[in-house]
Amino acid sequence: MKRIVNLVLILIVTLVTVTFTLLNSQTVRINYYFGSYEIDLLIVIVVALVLGALLGVTAALGKLFSLKQEMSRKEKKIKITEKELENLRSLPLKDDH
Numbered sequence: 001m002k003r004i005v006n007l008v009l010i011l012i013v014t015l016v017t018v019t020f021t022l023l024n025s026q027t028v029r030i031n032y033y034f035g036s037y038e039i040d041l042l043i044v045i046v047v048a049l050v051l052g053a054l055l056g057v058t059a060a061l062g063k064l065f066s067l068k069q070e071m072s073r074k075e076k077k078i079k080i081t082e083k084e085l086e087n088l089r090s091l092p093l094k095d096d097h
Contacts, residue, residue, distance in 0.1 A: 021045045 021042040028044060030037045 017045065017049055 024041045024045075026041055027038050028041050030039055030044070
């Protein structure tokens, strides 16, 4: 269900972006430090959208890697704890009464 919602949201954003760019098809002047360049607004919007998506993915990857490392450490700790518990269960009970 979550994937369907995400897909619908992506399609809506894409549709809005495409219709926005089609409505604004004039050329714009991009000023650099050493000059300027005229380019279609469509290209500027698409490049900005792609760069924004790439920056978002890059930012998410850092958090993803840290969470995977934390999960790996916790899984190792769980294995050690389970092994210790199994060793404790296999010890014979001694009753001094």
